Amino acid sequence: MVLAVEEIEIVAAGRRILGPVSLELGAGSLTTIVGPNGAGKSTLVRAMSGELRPARGRVRLHGRDIAGLAPAQLATRRAVLPQASTIAFPFTVNEVVALALGQRFDLDAAVRQRRVGKALAAVDLSGFGDRLYQRLSGGEQQRVQLARVLCQSGEPVEDAEAKLLILDEPTSSLDIRHQVGVLTIARRFVEAGGVVVAVLHDLNLAAAFSDRMIVLEAGTIAADDAPGPLLASGVLSKVFGIDMTILHPGGWSRPAILPDFSDHGDTPRKSRHLPSEA
Numbered sequence: 001m002v003l004a005v006e007e008i009e010i011v012a013a014g015r016r017i018l019g020p021v022s023l024e025l026g027a028g029s030l031t032t033i034v035g036p037n038g039a040g041k042s043t044l045v046r047a048m049s050g051e052l053r054p055a056r057g058r059v060r061l062h063g064r065d066i067a068g069l070a071p072a073q074l075a076t077r078r079a080v081l082p083q084a085s086t087i088a089f090p091f092t093v094n095e096v097v098a099l100a101l102g103q104r105f106d107l108d109a110a111v112r113q114r115r116v117g118k119a120l121a122a123v124d125l126s127g128f129g130d131r132l133y134q135r136l137s138g139g140e141q142q143r144v145q146l147a148r149v150l151c152q153s154g155e156p157v158e159d160a161e162a163k164l165l166i167l168d169e170p171t172s173s174l175d176i177r178h179q180v181g182v183l184t185i186a187r188r189f190v191e192a193g194g195v196v197v198a199v200l201h202d203l204n205l206a207a208a209f210s211d212r213m214i215v216l217e218a219g220t221i222a223a224d225d226a227p228g229p230l231l232a233s234g235v236l237s238k239v240f241g242i243d244m245t246i247l248h249p250g251g252w253s254r255p256a257i258l259p260d261f262s263d264h265g266d267t268p269r270k271s272r273h274l275p276s277e278a
């Protein structure tokens, strides 16, 4: 098992905001975490990354308690894309991505530059290296941050250990092509033996790309299953409090979800502006 979350509880401001939660992530799997605003998704992935200490329970990475791993040991085993990243200094794109290699004194300058270039190419930003990060668009900045994460992780498996990527809303600022691009990168990473866990708000993307979806509701796991059976169970309608129509264009493995507005009068299909209804 690459990551094991064992009965963790996170307490903030005297209140339990997550838990108890238990789950395991194995090599070669892409898991998405979905759920309403405030359900505890970011809290869970911050605990998985070792950033937040649980009040109870523990997180093990490759069998070792994550709380006992030094930052440099953590950095070579897991890489984290946080929900928001601000860079206060006028760094170039190359410099931001190279921050990922800060602790890797074993890598010489040529190897570092090669890794930075490879990561930028993966996110479709070749040629952006000398530009100032602060002057990029929101979506470009998000892709630079993903490049930083890819640069840090390197190969999906090294020394027979699968690497873990933790991505908190990696597609929130991206256009549709780059959303698909980012999740394709995540899929390639797991197909090469790595592990990815991603928080996503887009249920269609989550269903299309993940092996497993975990639904969080009020700090606990409401469902944990492969996308097909999970969507069929109706749990998403219950947790989000909205009727949904599930389409199955490609069979169970690639369902698509549409919100169902049919009980609420004005639906997009019944718009007065459609020529057929004029």
Ligand SMILES: Nc1ncnc2c1ncn2[C@@H]1O[C@H](COP(=O)(O)OP(=O)(O)OP(=O)(O)O)[C@@H](O)[C@H]1O
Binding pocket: 012, 013, 017, 035, 036, 037, 038, 039, 040, 041, 042, 043, 044
């Ligand atoms: N440091 C904190 N102190 C007090 N409450 C907190 C703290 N951090 C998070 N919370 C609360 O814990 C709950 C879970 O927050 P979290 O950010 O994990 O939600 P989320 O599922 O990621 O939400 P979103 O979809 O809006 O990003 C929220 O109600 C939030 O207000």
